[in-house]
Amino acid sequence: MLELSDIRAGYADVQILNGVDLALRPATITTVIGPNGAGKSTLFRAIFGLIRVRSGSIRFGAEEITNEKPARLLARGIAYVPQGRNVVARLSVRHNLELGAVTLADQSLVAPRIEAVMDRFPALRQHQARKAGDLSGGQQKLLEIARALLLDPKLLLIDEPSIGLSPNLVRDVFKVLQGLRDAGVTVLMVEQNTKAALAISDDGLVLELGRARMHAPAAQLLADPAVGRLFLGAAIEG
Amino acid sequence: MRGHREAIGVAVVVAALIVAPLGQGNYIAYLLCSWLMLAIAAMGLNLTLGYAGRISLAQASFIGIGAYATSIVTLAHYPWVLGMAVGVVLCFVVGLLLGFPALRVRGHYLAFVTLAFNSLFFLVARNEDWLTGGTYGLSGMPRPRIGPVSTSGQLAFYYFTLAVALLAAVVLRLIVRSPWGRAFKALRENEVRAESLGLDVRRLTLLAFAIGSAYGGLAGAIEAPLVQYIDPGSFDVVQSLSLLLMVVVGGLGEFWGPVLGSAVAVLLPEALRVTAAYYLMLYAIAVILLMTRCPGGLIGLARRIAARPARRRGAAVS
Amino acid sequence: MRGFMPMRRAAVVAIAGALVAWHAPAQAQNNKTVLIPCVCELSGAGAVSGTNYRDGAHIAVNEINAAGGILGHKIVMHDYDTQTNPMVSRALVQKVVDAGAYVVMGTVYSGSTDVNMLVTEHAGVPQITGSEAPDITQKGDPYIFRTSSGSEKDIPALVDYFTQTLKVKKVAVEWVQNDFGKGGHDLFVQAIRKAGVQVVADVPSEQGQVDFSPDVAKIKQSGAQAVFVYVNEEEAARFLKEAKKQALTVPLVGDVTLTDQKVIELAGPAAEGAIAHVGLTVSAPVPSIQEFVAKFRKIYHHNTDHNGIKGYIGVYAIKYVTEMIGTFDRKAFAAKMHGLTLDAKKYPGMLLTTSWDKTGELSRESFMTQVKGGKAVVIATIPAN
């Protein structure tokens, strides 16, 4: 599915990723956990071509995609939902959705696909004419996820979806992600809310100081006390 | 060692400036006077913009305030020094006031506020005939006497201007080399950090405007007896824009930048006279090219050229 | 070292620049030429007037040189751009004086002439200006000469026109707030009040103003029986258009510009009926002027305004006066010109018979003109005063 080998990347003279290796199983949810500064967001930005990968290679299926532009990656079936608020506030909900499909070659597919995602997220249908900036934080996050689905991605990268959301909404978001996985989409997620995230995940990846320390079934990580200590400074062996 | 060589450099330039107009016509002396006058104003703007990082598009209005104050005082037969002092102090105070918007807004917004101020100054200078002579302006300002020596001759006035300009340059040099200079740069580079280290950002911002404006006033005090005629049109927004051009073309935040930039603005038309009507176009194209290729201005360009052979030498060694 | 390099470079550039400046004047006089530089407004606000003045002057120079020059000397005329900046104009006049100019042509804007005439006076070099502000000839400068009469000469004729021909009691004044407009405005208001006429609306406008509707609306409401319009060409055209739009039907009377060919071209039918006093006009019913206008058009492919004529006759005046004194003597030139009358029949380059008084002020026949059928026609001739 997605294979990273020995990825190194960073900003200016700071290297954040110091050789990350990773291979995702198709149609799974994998949660990346690790203390702040471990390089989780940077990892996503590197995969999605927003910062340059200095060395190493990224393969998607059989294709080499290292340092490809976002527009190309979208066309290959990778979508990315960054952390924070990423709706275009002054455009309506419907138009935000439509922006998710600008790279779609056959524009006649856009309308039916918007219908399809609105079926999945009835709240968006209800508010489709409102400005995206007027939605609540949770609704905005749903909108972003919905927007990422417009191209029918095979791989969804989602960064900290729970930030600023109430527990109920977090549950909703996670349910959506599970639904996607069941529909065959591979999900790679970064999440602070580690326990809840691992609970819905198939696999977990522990990132520390820009390196992948553990890659194991989520249940195994959940049970491992070392994971808890990791956040408080105890290094993980191996 | 570095200071030593720079001192030699300055001495050579000063010597060149002293002999420059000798044996030349009055024109050259006049041209050099207008250059030095503009250089003083540009140095002031460079303090506000280049060192302290706060833009002002109102420098011409301060030249105007200085020139009107000097004209009114000297036309009433008081000495030039008094007129100059009134002009400089007035500019300092008005500059202080103009600094207040800079505490609230930055960048383009500040540029437009100061530009609006300059336009308002123009309107006042044109409409208040009783004080400024309105559109007719003021004329016939006497040139200063220094003791028994009159500076009414072009050459004498040149040396007078040179002395004032050198004095202004020395004072500015002392300011920017004092702890204040470091504080101005700190203000430009990172205001929040500077404040956290004890800098009273508010007061220093106001001072940057006040001192820069006072230099404009000093330039005005030279312009009045130099041209012996002033009118509102000499101090409109276009003049402020061209001063900005001089400062940036010379090299923003470089001590000698404005001196070089104003020299280019004054002497280039002369050098390009062979191109007749095209000279302004050539100047404009040159400025666009300079800005796109080397935003650091002429001084930045000189640095780059100076650094290049050194690098090549370094490469040859390794 | 790093601090020093740019310093040295700064010095080199400055010195190089200065050296270039040095050499420019060096290539002047051999004994078969005479330097008559043209210093005028080739850019900035005065560019229209200045370029016409220059172009007119160059026509004269080429004609005179083709016919053998002045006393066998070819005229060398270089152009200097003041950028409509008094400070620059002073520098350039200083420069041409340093270079040995025989007579200086220019400048047109009074603000500049006010300043640079100090230089020619000091150096004793005659200067032929295109300025019309009153104070130019009131300073006792023996070296300044006009090429058209100052506004103080025109105003009495205009006041007479308002009081005797139009017989109005209330006038409005529309003027532009620059030295040209203010000069005319001040003189006119003073004189017309003295003549017992009330100024019911005094409306200043900005140079480059586009919307004249408040101006015209104010004048309309003031109940003025006639309007004195003293603005530059483009503004005159815009004012006339707005006046026509708002159906301002009282006579619109101006000085020089209002019936100018350019204004008619720009204002179109709105210019119909406008009246102006003109000292020198491209539409004067004089064959010599019409010939010149055609000549100008043929050479430059556009029409000139009266500034082109001013430049042309200025150069010819230099030729005639110099040939009268028989030598290139600046002092004798100035002395000869004071109180001189050049008859256009004998001196065709003057186009119209012209006299200068002791102050350098000029007088010659002038005209009241009115726009009729898209052309300014002379409705009255006012003798030289």
Added chain:
Amino acid sequence: MAQFLQVLLSGLATGSIYALAAVGFSLVWQAAQAVNFAQGEFVMLPAFLVLIGEHWLHWPLWAALLFGFALSILLLGLAFKRLIVQPFGPDGGLPLVIATMALSILLKEAVKTFYGAEAEPFPSLLPNGTFHVGGAVVSVRDVLNLLAALAVVLLLTLFLDRTKTGRQMQAAAQNPGVAEILGVDVARMTLYAFLLNAALAAVASFLITPVYLAKFSNGESLGIVAFIAAIIGGFNRIRGALVGGLLIGVLDNLTATYVTLSYRAALPLVLLIAVILWRPQGLLGDEEARIV
């Protein structure tokens, strides 16, 4: 009352012209963070391109207009972006401002040198004639100018809101980071903003030059008024530039009629300072937008 109506209507007509120049200025400012000090010259130049077509190339008016429009888009849109703005990268800062100032000198001087310093009449594209409204005389042309400006702003708003490309432009200007991850071609959208600005400048030029007359120095005051209008109205809103332009046109006339003639130019300046200091997002702008 008639007088009030008269100056009000004229002010609206003049203001509509300011608005057209201001709208394009806002577009470029938002899309590329570039303050264009040559904006006034951008409105001056297209009229001369038409005059060149008409008088030098002896083309019929419609061909000359087409020529002027196309060349404007090429020079003031494409070339301006590629040759002047682009080399500075995403944050041109002061050197970019200086470069646009130099560009304004270049355009002015080029027109003056190669075409001429004198004002030239420009063929009116709109019918002449006047009609009366409540005692005020209104020219058909003024009304059509105003309508044209409103129509252009309306069309532009429709384009930006109702077309996919327009919405992509909005996304690219408001949030380039998000636009990029959605695959929007941000560079292309920025280019569109420049092209639109050039087109708007050309339309403004063709509408106003019959009144302003074609002159090389026309842009000097117009450029500044456009900035003022854009800032007062709120530069992050197309409507803001429209309202700012109309407001200045009307206020200018009302000041001249009822308050002061000598200081008629002062009111917009005072308003500008007040808006910048107390409501920098402008009268209609909202705070969420990018600040320069």
Added chain:
Amino acid sequence: MTSPHLSVRGVFKRFGPVVAVNDVSFDVAHGEILGLIGPNGSGKSTLFNCILGQTAPDAGSVEVDGRRVTGSRACDLSLLGVGRTFQQLAVFPGLSVLDNIIFAAQEHRGGMLGRLFMRPDAGLTEEADRMIEFFRLGAVRNKLAGDISYGQRKLVDAAMAFMAGPRLVLLDEPAGGVNPTMLAELRERLLTYNREHGTTFVVIEHNMDFVMSLCGRIMALAEGRIIADGTPEEVRAEQTVIDSYLGG
């Protein structure tokens, strides 16, 4: 017991509906090194800003040495002997390293006008050189701060915070982006400085190894409240702290 160096009483701050700091009170003794930890969004930075006068708290007060400083400007705090570093790099890139460090103390010398007539370095070169030596920055002393490596800039940042001889320093993520070797160096320098000068430190840090080995006392924040306060060992063992990181 002596009075506390820094005393925070009932500080409360909300942004719209979000309560960022919820009634936080604590004291810091003279010479103590206090670490402030907590997951993202727990309110650490807001608390810092409230202490440092960057943000006005909605309620509560801050006292330094018994003097109420709530609402003071940052420059006044600096003159009171409170120094700080920033999470985002905060050096002056266009000034040399030496000038950066001299500047950090010059505003504490003489009056505003007096500084105009001082020697260009305000008599601080020697002291600055000692600081440069202390942070082992000698090799880059005359380079522009914009031209040196990230880690070196971090050291310059810290050197600036110490240069004015503050008695209380607030460090905002000093370890962020610093490589492991440089990190050990930084910790060692901070500890030495604390030992030699008795300076009080408050440190926000995510790098747990670093903060646990640096601080004598750790305070954990979650959702704007203090959830643990004690020695590193105690806090590390606290299940609520682990839970706060792992999420409910």
